[in-house]
Amino acid sequence: MEILIYGITNSVTLALMAIGFSLTFGISGLANFAHGAFYLLGGILTWIFLNQLGVPYLFSALISILLVGLLGFLLYWGLMLRLRGLAINEVIATLAAAIVIIEVLRWLGFSGFTYVLPEFIKGSVKIGNVWLDYQRIFLVGIGVALIIFFYLFTHRTKVGLSFRAIAQNERTAISLGIDSDWTAALSLAFGSALAVVAGLAILPLGSIDTEVGYDILIYALAVGIVGGLESIPGIVLASFILGFCQIAVATFFRAQWQTVVTLGAIVIILAVKPSGIFGKYKELEERV
Amino acid sequence: MEEAVRYRRERIDRGIKARSDTIYTLASSRDMLYLLFPRVLPIVALFCLPLLMGGSYWGKVIFYSCIFALLALSWDFMASVGLVSLGQALFFGAGSYVAGGFNHYLKWPMLLTIPAATLGGALICTILLVPVVRLRGVYFSMVTLILPLLFAHLIETLEILGGTHGLLSLTPFPNHWLAVYIAVIAVVIVLFGFRRLINEDFGLVLRGIKDDDRVVMAGGINIYWYKAQAIFISAAVGSFAGALMTHYYQFVGRSAFALDYTILPLAGAVVGGPGSFAGATLGSFILVPLSEALRALGGLRMALYGIILIAALAVLPEGIFHYIERKYHQFERVVKI
């Protein structure tokens, strides 16, 4: 029971961390290494609005989500647009952006027990013999909602479909009148906003530490690599595999072994199926 | 309408035959000098600088510059095969820990640990990375980024290989000079070796893989095998740098897998100009002393590298070296339009 409940919350947490990254990557083929930095930035912005400026929590959260989304958009419009097409430079630029954001935040000292976001819903409930606080239930709810939203968004709405069209074939999409730069910028904005949503759901469970900027990136990448980056079922499945394995290992062995699970999963998946569980083998296929 | 007299600059390539890629017809000693000067200058500079600096603080900085230059060279080599690594720290850390481990636990002398670390570290990295080369796109970058960070976590949480404290009191170099000159010689050998290798037939195949892997496959060449070889060569250079640093510090800790060892060589290579190897070296020899001079900034240094990287990408994507090279081979004159 314990494993089941903690496993589910842990898995959904992982999925939440990964979803923004995958969204951006799936749409524009852009690996947003600043994902973790945005997650962190969102949390800290909310804290500033809430505690320094006295804005109500919900508004602070919304403003942060919008601000970071805008930042993602600007990152694309201001920087990535100039580098588009050169894979080397795209990758380096987002990583550099991530480092700038995280290190500046670290330098400003946003770390430690002062920087705690309050829980959205206080209190906890006992399920079986496990106490579960409402925040975790809220987190699972958000996670499930986001995954469903993400799926419907990319498969049903016009914007989402044009996103996927670009992911499949940029040139054809352009010739059909889809503005690829606009959609790519939007995808980065969405991905960044989702990072903040994930941050706001997860961060209240502990204090804010700048180190999470890197950790989130690790987990998002790990989930993506194991599950296959562009696939939603892959992300969900990988989150659950990793999530449950981590909890199981932590329960039966020691909590520290959780990292080993992640590393082991990556190494195994790379050896067995490098494109991830549901990833498409984008190796050679050439269409006529 | 009144025509204003306007001028524009005209750039002309220096007319010497020897600039062709394949035909060498050296006409005069002046041409020889023209070609030799840019090649001899860095060697002389590299060998003289440590003498000028002595064992002072800046003498150490030269050593660090060499280490980062090696890492940048190893990055550049992989990049010229189309593999964009975001984890030079993986190579560096693997080399460091292999050297440190052999020295600490088995008491091997330095003469053994450094070669062992070079080959062993390279082998470990190659085995870890080879499965990824089958995938296109940024997968390779992601995996290289995540692996060193995970290894650092692993060492910390499992408390293996010295855990958070690291492996202490390793064999030091007999003196500062030996360390510096090993590093300098290594940089020179790797720099000119890579430049030579990439223009050999082997290097041609590697560059072909970067440009169009389908054509290379249609030419009957197993691209994965060649990519693996490139990773091995590159990882060997990175691991060698790690092993040197370990013995220089007499210490190896999980910081060997830290992002610093990824981002600084990367910045060096990008600022200097990727694809030429000389650029990577030049970039490292600019950035490392610069970052030492800015030590006062403390934690902001990492952020500074990031800003330098972004600025270099946006403003001068060809890199300093290519810019200088172009200017060296051209002369300008002002002509009336």
Place this chain on the structure above:
Amino acid sequence: MSDEIILKIENLTKRFGGVTAVDQISFDLRQGEFLGLIGPNGSGKTTLINLITGFVKPTAGKITYRDQEITGKAPYTIACLGISRSFQMVRTFHKLPAFKNLIVPLYSPRVKKFGGGKYGERDDIAIDLLDDLGFERDSFVPYKVAGSLPHGYLKRLDLARCIALRPDLLILDELFSGMAMSEVAATLPMIEKFNREGLTIIMAEHRLKELFRVASRVIVLNFGQKIADGPPKEAMGKEEVQKAYLGTEVEG
């Protein structure tokens, strides 16, 4: 032409999502044969070539080359067995001098067997090969950067790249597309000569008149299916072939 079957294709099928690009195609190819592969645009010619050379994995079916099954093998393995292909779109290394483009196939294990490993020897072999294909060795053409050469030369460079692999089976994917008439006229005898010297050739082509001059047999594809197989006149006389070509524009 001997009776030895060099390539045997059985029920080869490839689907891309809902589209069946190649549908249940079977045929044999004998040693020394010159096979023309024709059909309207999008009829599956390039996909068929990609399937034979391993660039695309088939959904179903079997490809046998000299009694050895090569279905689903890696492109470089197939290339090393002696099947060499050209690309429809020109694919050269634009930054390299033309003759350096041939270094890649010359470096392959297949050609290494024949020697030529010493420094600079591959360059000589490459220039010899290009000389045969009309890049005069005493002119500047073989030494020029490939990106600066005109389209016709690039196409021939691609052909040279295929020949450099010393193939037993040469597959040409629309070699003549984009070539001027005079260039086609110059290239055609070279290909004929290769065929006379014993090289088996498959040639996908839209320029039917030129193709029929050299091909001893043609296979006509339409919507991924084989609709005719035989000597050019006979195949073109078929009603289905006429229909397939009437609806669409015939190039060349």
